[in-house]
Amino acid sequence: KDSAYEQESDNIIPCDNFAMVYKEIYRSAFPTKRNFQFLQTLGLRTILYLCPEPYPTAGLKFYTQHSIRVLQYGVSGNKEPFVDISDNVIRGALHVLLDRSYYPILIHCNKGKHRTGCLVGCFRKVQKWSLTSIFDEYRRYSYPKDRFMN
């Protein structure tokens, strides 16, 4: 019955862990097909993709159709960011993130937690946010939902 309720309306499904970071900057987990309708509402120009793996074909096709450019800065998945994440890769990604010509832009990795959170943290540092506030935000997206509920 619950799933029937969800299906009967023309609901929009945002990507998991989706949020606005700043004007025309968004963050999320890996978008799937069911998020495509939602992605269209954002009017994206750029995807900033932080995994080293090749992008899935379905996504690439959708982006091509909507003139969205994918920029890949592959960071290997670590549970401890700020330790093993390559400086150069993050610096490159941050450079893109600070360039308005790429906006509106969506940053994503797999879960939208550690790699995406690390890059957003760098962006907040540029914005001169206090470290406490930066870590609070980081944690908000990095703690798995199951941990909250179980």
Next chain:
Amino acid sequence: KDSAYEQESDNIIPCDNFAMVYKEIYRSAFPTKRNFQFLQTLGLRTILYLCPEPYPTAGLKFYTQHSIRVLQYGVSGNKEPFVDISDNVIRGALHVLLDRSYYPILIHCNKGKHRTGCLVGCFRKVQKWSLTSIFDEYRRYSYPKDRFMN
């Protein structure tokens, strides 16, 4: 030493539980004096205040100085929203929230969790977000930080 590090730079302190909800719509816990510098960066036109208590004088003075209007829709604090929150009050607040002439607007209650989360949930419903996504977002701001860490 930690606090010295925080103080030595000219860091900006966002309000607790701060986030962008949508273009020119923000949410947070109750702003304090140390957040005033941050609030200026938002260029706010309106504060949408969801507690029944009178607004503190220091805040009102700051808002007057910056031509920010305070609109109060007082909801008594309940840990279970969607149950005891008055329909009429939330409807009034939602009406304000959907009127662009009030933007940029900051919604806040005390902790920026339940009352603010309830209103943001109504806004997401208007945006046709799926219920799952609405509750995921609600939870992200309503779970206390201490619970994560302890």
